[in-house]
Amino acid sequence: xxxxxxxxxxxxxLILEDFGAMSSVMALDSMVRVVDAGASIVNMSxxxxxxxxxxxxxxxxxxxxxxxxxxxxxxxxxYAQEAGRDVLWVFAAGNECRDVMFASPAxxxxxxxxxxxxxxxxxxxxxxxxxxxxxxxxxxxxxxxEILSTLPFDQYGMFSGSSMATPHVSGVAALVKAYxxxxxxxxxxxxxxxxxxxxxxxxxxxxxxxxxAVRC
Numbered sequence: 003x004x005x006x007x008x009x010x011x012x013x014x015x016l017i018l019e020d021f022g023a024m025s026s027v028m029a030l031d032s033m034v035r036v037v038d039a040g041a042s043i044v045n046m047s048x049x050x051x052x053x054x055x056x057x058x059x060x061x062x063x064x065x066x067x068x069x070x071x072x073x074x075x076x077x078x079x080x081y082a083q084e085a086g087r088d089v090l091w092v093f094a095a096g097n098e099c100r101d102v103m104f105a106s107p108a109x110x111x112x113x114x115x116x117x118x119x120x121x122x123x124x125x126x127x128x129x130x131x132x133x134x135x136x137x138x139x140x141x142x143x144x145x146x147x148e149i150l151s152t153l154p155f156d157q158y159g160m161f162s163g164s165s166m167a168t169p170h171v172s173g174v175a176a177l178v179k180a181y182x183x184x185x186x187x188x189x190x191x192x193x194x195x196x197x198x199x200x201x202x203x204x205x206x207x208x209x210x211x212x213x214x215a216v217r218c
Contacts, residue, residue: 006158007150010173010212011180017041026050026074026106033078037087042179042187044089045172047165049096049105054163056097056133060104071106072113079114088117090187092172094164095122101137111139117187119175119194122202123147123167124209130202134164141191142198142210144170174212181216193218 019032082089096105108120123131123146146167197214
């Protein structure tokens with residue numbers, strides 16, 4: 003806004019939907035709307051399963067609720083595919099300090115591996131944030147601790163969460179598409195994943211690298 007901070011990408015057309023205030027069924031309607039509006043990258047900084055309850059163990063009931071939510075939200079991904087729309091879906095891993103397979107929509111990376119990304123959060127040291135979900139379903143990590151962000155009425159604030167890390171990756175995806183408009187969602191994801199550099203200690207994923215992804 004020419005006053006305080008700059009995002010990862012700029013001069014982009016944005017479609018705003020309040021996914022977080024919705025049920026998964028209502029979120030599906032939003033997914034369909036943004037697909038119909040022509041979105042090529044969709045950031046979903048949401049988690050409907052035990053959201054932000056760090057240390058809550060995943061149970062069989064958690065798995066059931068994840069499966070129910072993923073069945074609904076997965077149909078949004080399929081809608082885009084069946085409509086011939088090439089969309090990259092970028093999900094927050096969640097803030098429950100547990101495996102991302104107990105999170106929805108982040109665990110959709112296992113069901114739709116070509117055009118989905120789940121993003122974990124790291125702190126300034128490069129280590130996984132204490133609250134962040136993790137596991138083999140995570141695609142990459144990005145900064146998500148004490149991130150300066152804009153607020154309404156020209157205000158600013160510091161926020162933490164995988165929901166702050168996820169837009170970093172969506173912004174990098176937008177940069178890749180700007181430099182390589184011919185790239186598919188799968189190719190854009192591959193550029194982000196294959197050029198992620200620093201390994202997150204004790205985890206299988208690495209930290210997103212914007213310059214490396216753009217040079218892909």
